[in-house]
Amino acid sequence: MFRVDTIYRISTFLICQASIDSKLNLFFYPMNQNLLYQLVERIGNFLRVEQRLAGKAFGLQEVHLQVLLYLSLCNRYSNTPIAVTEYLNATKGTVSQSLKVLETKGFIVKQNDTNDKRVVHLILTEEGQKIIKDVIPPAIFGDAINSLTSPQVKSLESNLTLLLTALQQANQLRSFGVCQTCRFFTKKDSGFLCGLTQESLSEDDASRICREHESL
Numbered sequence: 741m742f743r744v745d746t747i748y749r750i751s752t753f754l755i756c757q758a759s760i761d762s763k764l765n766l767f768f769y770p771m772n773q774n775l776l777y778q779l780v781e782r783i784g785n786f787l788r789v790e791q792r793l794a795g796k797a798f799g800l801q802e803v804h805l806q807v808l809l810y811l812s813l814c815n816r817y818s819n820t821p822i823a824v825t826e827y828l829n830a831t832k833g834t835v836s837q838s839l840k841v842l843e844t845k846g847f848i849v850k851q852n853d854t855n856d857k858r859v860v861h862l863i864l865t866e867e868g869q870k871i872i873k874d875v876i877p878p879a880i881f882g883d884a885i886n887s888l889t890s891p892q893v894k895s896l897e898s899n900l901t902l903l904l905t906a907l908q909q910a911n912q913l914r915s916f917g918v919c920q921t922c923r924f925f926t927k928k929d930s931g932f933l934c935g936l937t938q939e940s941l942s943e944d945d946a947s948r949i950c951r952e953h954e955s956l
């Protein structure tokens with residue numbers, strides 16, 4: 741299940757990146773790049789349709805589900821409106837409207853930061869968590885991944901990660917990597933520590949994605 745989630749998360753991120761690069765002229769690409777682009781686009785289209793259908797049942801658009809998914813994966817340093825904007829590569833206006841919808845429907849609540857009152861954290865409510873659990877990734881996507889062998893899934897996961905990293909670097913985007921792969925992640929006798937904030941990290945924190953992540 742973890743791998744299905746991981747591949748789905750990378751795939752949905754790639755949809756956002758593919759739309760950035762759609763302005764590039766495919767006809768000037770060498771053949772293998774053209775094919776790769778078409779594959780990512782087709783997977784993206786497929787996931788978009790599935791997300792649209794899943795969201796419709798709750799009166800939510802695809803972008804609303806992407807916000808909820810992000811908030812279900814990120815850590816406490818990254819659940820802010822600006823981080824959502826960066827992760828989705830969306831405009832501030834789109835994210836602001838989406839947050840209003842999600843708040844009105846009771847899927848998220850806003851909480852002021854205890855140390856810095858200017859910072860607002862976006863917290864998933866129980867209803868918000870339930871939607872993510874129920875509809876993401878779509879069952880059909882899980883079935884497709886489960887039909888592959890373990891080595892195929894592993895290879896897919898690492899190759900998609902490579903592609904995502906290359907796109908992020910080309911677009912100078914933050915990596916939003918998993919905490920335990922960050923250069924600031926420190927193991928102590930008493931547990932884990934973030935070398936950037938000097939705060940303790942739980943096991944759950946270590947498995948979440950972070951806006952401040954920097955690769956080793």
Ligand code: SF4
Pocket residue numbers: 815817917918919920922923924925926933934935936937949950951952953954
């Ligand atoms: S160790 Fe890195 S990824 Fe983890 S919380 Fe600190 S800055 Fe974020």
